[in-house]
Amino acid sequence: MKNESFLFSGNVNRVPLKASLAVLVSLAILSGCGTVKPEPFTQDEITARVNKDRAAMYKDQEPISAPLSLSDAMARALKYNLDYRLKLMETALARGLLDVSQQDMLPKLMTDAGYRWRNNDSGGTSVGIDDGLVSLRPSTSEEREHFLADATFSWDVLDFGMSYFRARQQADDVNIAEERRRKVLQNIVQEVRDAYWRALGAQQLLAESAPLADQINDALEKTRKAEQAGILPPVEGLEYQRSLLDAMSLLNQKREEMELAKSQLAALINLPPGTPFTLKVETPAPLNQVPKDASQLEQMALERRPELREEDYKARIDSYETKRQIASLFPNLNLFAGINYDSNEYLYNNNWVQGGVGVSMNLFKLLSIPAISETNDAREKTGDARRMALSMAVLTQVRLSLERYRLSVYDYQISQQSAWVDQRLASISRAGSDNSLTSDLETLRTQARSIVSRFQQASSYAQAQSAYGRVLNSVGIDLTPDNVQKTDIASLSRQIDTSLKTAESEVFMQQANLVAQNHPVELHLGRLPRGVDRNAVAQSIRHVLEANQVTLGSGPQTLQLQMDFVSLASPGAQRGQWQMQLVDPKGALVLQRQYQSYLPDAVSTGSVQALAEAATLSITGEVQQQSGVIPTPVGTP
Numbered sequence: 001m002k003n004e005s006f007l008f009s010g011n012v013n014r015v016p017l018k019a020s021l022a023v024l025v026s027l028a029i030l031s032g033c034g035t036v037k038p039e040p041f042t043q044d045e046i047t048a049r050v051n052k053d054r055a056a057m058y059k060d061q062e063p064i065s066a067p068l069s070l071s072d073a074m075a076r077a078l079k080y081n082l083d084y085r086l087k088l089m090e091t092a093l094a095r096g097l098l099d100v101s102q103q104d105m106l107p108k109l110m111t112d113a114g115y116r117w118r119n120n121d122s123g124g125t126s127v128g129i130d131d132g133l134v135s136l137r138p139s140t141s142e143e144r145e146h147f148l149a150d151a152t153f154s155w156d157v158l159d160f161g162m163s164y165f166r167a168r169q170q171a172d173d174v175n176i177a178e179e180r181r182r183k184v185l186q187n188i189v190q191e192v193r194d195a196y197w198r199a200l201g202a203q204q205l206l207a208e209s210a211p212l213a214d215q216i217n218d219a220l221e222k223t224r225k226a227e228q229a230g231i232l233p234p235v236e237g238l239e240y241q242r243s244l245l246d247a248m249s250l251l252n253q254k255r256e257e258m259e260l261a262k263s264q265l266a267a268l269i270n271l272p273p274g275t276p277f278t279l280k281v282e283t284p285a286p287l288n289q290v291p292k293d294a295s296q297l298e299q300m301a302l303e304r305r306p307e308l309r310e311e312d313y314k315a316r317i318d319s320y321e322t323k324r325q326i327a328s329l330f331p332n333l334n335l336f337a338g339i340n341y342d343s344n345e346y347l348y349n350n351n352w353v354q355g356g357v358g359v360s361m362n363l364f365k366l367l368s369i370p371a372i373s374e375t376n377d378a379r380e381k382t383g384d385a386r387r388m389a390l391s392m393a394v395l396t397q398v399r400l401s402l403e404r405y406r407l408s409v410y411d412y413q414i415s416q417q418s419a420w421v422d423q424r425l426a427s428i429s430r431a432g433s434d435n436s437l438t439s440d441l442e443t444l445r446t447q448a449r450s451i452v453s454r455f456q457q458a459s460s461y462a463q464a465q466s467a468y469g470r471v472l473n474s475v476g477i478d479l480t481p482d483n484v485q486k487t488d489i490a491s492l493s494r495q496i497d498t499s500l501k502t503a504e505s506e507v508f509m510q511q512a513n514l515v516a517q518n519h520p521v522e523l524h525l526g527r528l529p530r531g532v533d534r535n536a537v538a539q540s541i542r543h544v545l546e547a548n549q550v551t552l553g554s555g556p557q558t559l560q561l562q563m564d565f566v567s568l569a570s571p572g573a574q575r576g577q578w579q580m581q582l583v584d585p586k587g588a589l590v591l592q593r594q595y596q597s598y599l600p601d602a603v604s605t606g607s608v609q610a611l612a613e614a615a616t617l618s619i620t621g622e623v624q625q626q627s628g629v630i631p632t633p634v635g636t637p
Contacts, residue, residue, distance in 0.1 A: 057082065058272050062489050067280040070196050071500065073269055075492040077192050078480055080270035084188055087181040094170070094177040101167040107155040110338075117145045141346040152338030158330065165324035172313040172320075179306040179313070182478060186306070188268060189479045194466040195265040200279045201458025202258030209251055209451050212444075216248050219444050240441045247448035254455035261462075283549045286628075287464055288508040290406045294399060297475050297507065301398050302391060304476030311387040318383055322376040329369065331361040394474070401474040405467040408460070415453070415460035422446070422453040423544070424617045428597055430610035454547070477503045519585065519627045520553030521545060526564035529576075533605045540609040544616045550627055557585050559627055563615070565608065574599045576608070578615035582626060591622050 041049075061080055068076075078084065123140030127133065220241060227237030266275060291297060302308060337355035344350070429446040472479065479500050523545075525538045541563065542552055560583040568575040576599045582591035595615035599607055 058270065061270070064271075064275075064277045067278045068269075069280040069282065069493070069497075070193065071493040071497040072280075072489065073192050073196050073265060074189055074480070074496050074500075075489050076269035076271075077188050078185070078496070079487065079489065079492065081188055081268060082270060084181075084184055087177075087184045091174070091177040091181050094174040098167065098170045098174050101163065101170040105160055105163040105167060107153060109151065109153050111149075111151045113147070113149040115145070115147055120144070141344075143344050143346060146345075147343040148341070150338055150340040152336055154334065154336035154338075156332065156334050158328065158332035161327045161330075162324055165320045165327065168320045169317045172317045175313045176310050179310045183306040185480060186473050186476070186478070190466070190469045190473050192265065192268050193469040194462065195261045195268060196279065197284075197462035197465045198258050198261035198459065199265050200281075201455070201462055202255070202261060203279055204281065205451065205455055205458060206255065206259070209255055209455075212448060212451055213248065213251060215444055216244050216251075216448060219441055220244050223441065240445075243445050244441070244448070247445055247452065250452045251448060251455070254452055254459065258455065258459060258462075283551060284461055287409050287412065287461075287468065288504075290402060290409065291471075291508060294402055297402070297471075298395050298398050300477075300506075301394050301475045305394050306476060307390055308387065308394065311383065311390060315380075315383045315387070318376075318379045322372070322379070325372045325376075329365055331359055334358040334360070397474040398471075401467065401470040405464070405471050408464040408467040412457070412460040412464045415457040419450070419453040419457040420548075420617050420620055422450040423547075424614045426450040427610045427612075427614035427617065430606065430613075472504065472507055475507055477507060479503050519557050519559045520551040520555065521561050521623060521627055522554045522558045523552070524560060524562045526562060528565050529567060529603050529608060531605075532603070532608045536605050537609050537612050540613050541616050544613050544620070545623070548617075548620050548624060550620070550623055559584060559590075559623075561623070563612070565612075567603075568596065574603070576603075576611055578612060580615060580619055582619070582623060584626065590626055591619060593619050593622075595619075 121140045122142045126136040226232045426446040429443045562581045564579045566577045577596045580593045584590050
């Protein structure tokens with residue numbers, strides 16, 4: 001009863017009001033906790049988010065104003081690829097966390113302010129220890145309401161040590177993020193190289209394959225009608241249809257395979273789906289020789305691969321963790337000083353300064369020394385084992401990439417020879433065509449096979465370029481400049497092109513032993529049968545040379561190709577002969593060849609064109625070598 005009378009004496013209005021406010025706030029919080037329910041996003045919110053993301057995905061991109069070269073595609077991937085952007089952001093996040101961890105090493109300056117209230121007076125009495133008698137009447141030295149404020153500067157030596165080692169670990173986390181960024185960039189460059197060459201091959205050949213597909217469809221219809229009319233025996237007609245359908249199937253398969261590469265390239269350089277763009281038509285670069293010193297490449301891979309460098313940083317992080325655990329065993333020294341304020345009127349001094357030194361140590365933690373030592377040894381052995389296993393995988397990748405590149409170069413050489421043979425077959429077939437249905441069907445079949453072989457050649461070259469890039473990737477070569485001076489696409493493309501040549505020369509050093517020729521070829525067309533269109537024949541020859549990456553032109557370093565047609569007297573079928581000579585820039589005769597074939601009775605521009613193509617294809621390899629398309633090693637006769 002004594003307490004109850006005190007509660008309602010003198011403060012009967014103020015106490016219930018504040019108590020009521022506290023009760024109301026508590027009830028509001030509790031009622032809010034019970035009314036939270038799951039709220040799914042509405043379709044409008046989802047649509048707004050999708051539209052916002054689609055706009056952000058392609059924001060602030062330079063438009064494509066010219067055909068893209070390989071370095072242009074790599075520059076756009078470096079600048080706009082979303083996966084690479086993510087890794088850049090992760091690296092920036094790691095650097096931000098490092099800045100935060102460095103701030104933890106600073107001393108602490110804590111400020112505090114508050115308000116205190118109670119519903120009765122604090123205080124007490126004094127009681128004698130021996131007799132238990134009350135010696136003082138009840139008194140208080142604290143107001144029911146008063147304000148407090150203080151500012152304390154403190155420095156904890158142990159916390160400083162812990163923060164230091166955490167900051168060193170975070171610094172290596174930045175290095176790890178950088179190595180992961182390098183790995184993503186190397187993979188993107190590899191994928192761009194692969195998709196670019198396949199897309200370029202498709203771009204160059206699709207224009208030729210589309211008319212041929214229409215011709216095959218027309219030939220199929222003619223064959224069916226000829227079979228129904230009895231012009232062709234059923235078996236022969238079906239065999240021709242089967243051959244044409246097989247050719248169409250192979251053609252569509254190669255077209256589909258290479259057409260998809262353009263969509264993949266558009267995704268890599270972050271172009272909106274459906275954006276039209278073309279690739280720069282350029283002579284495919286000659287394939288470098290397979291490096292012979294695999295041990296040197298293995299050493300480079302062990303030093304440069306991002307995965308192994310990441311393991312090195314992880315090992316250092318583990319060593320800092322061990323040091324941090326050992327440092328936590330030491331005594332802790334705490335220094336502090338601060339100023340204080342209290343509005344309590346009963347205090348003699350409302351403002352004061354205080355400071356002190358404290359030393360503390362958890363003695364039981366010393367018992368963890370053996371466990372820390374064992375954990376450190378286990379962590380170190382695990383890291384070494386993981387690094388050794390990864391090193392073995394890296395060495396295997398280097399060996400496999402070299403072998404894959406060697407096989408792909410060999411496969412490209414075979415596909416190149418196959419394409420030459422099929423082109424010659426198509427030319428001979430056209431030259432000997434007598435305009436009969438069976439002759440036209442055979443000509444069409446050989447033409448389809450020729451186009452398919454050229455698709456296969458382009459595909460094999462793209463695979464060789466992909467294997468070439470995998471060699472560079474397995475070694476850990478960075479194919480982009482370390483320091484980017486300008487970030488516009490044109491400048492970035494030039495920097496990447498220079499960096500590519502420098503980086504590739506470190507791996508494919510045999511390239512320095514190749515004779516740089518790069519001689520264009522100038523065609524001189526001599527004698528032709530009467531009535532044959534000279535321009536049409538010359539155009540056919542130039543088309544064959546350009547299709548096989550031979551540059552045409554004129555100048556002081558030009559090779560002169562002289563071609564003359566001679567009709568040969570022959571009992572029975574008529575024959576024609578092309579006489580061909582190739583003269584180097586110094587005037588020396590480097591190639592002399594004749595090519596003969598049968599001609600139809602009525603010699604036409606088309607038959608001479610086809611025979612000219614076959615003759616040109618018969619010397620294509622030598623012309624490529626002399627002009628520099630196929631590099632000639634020093635000392636090769």
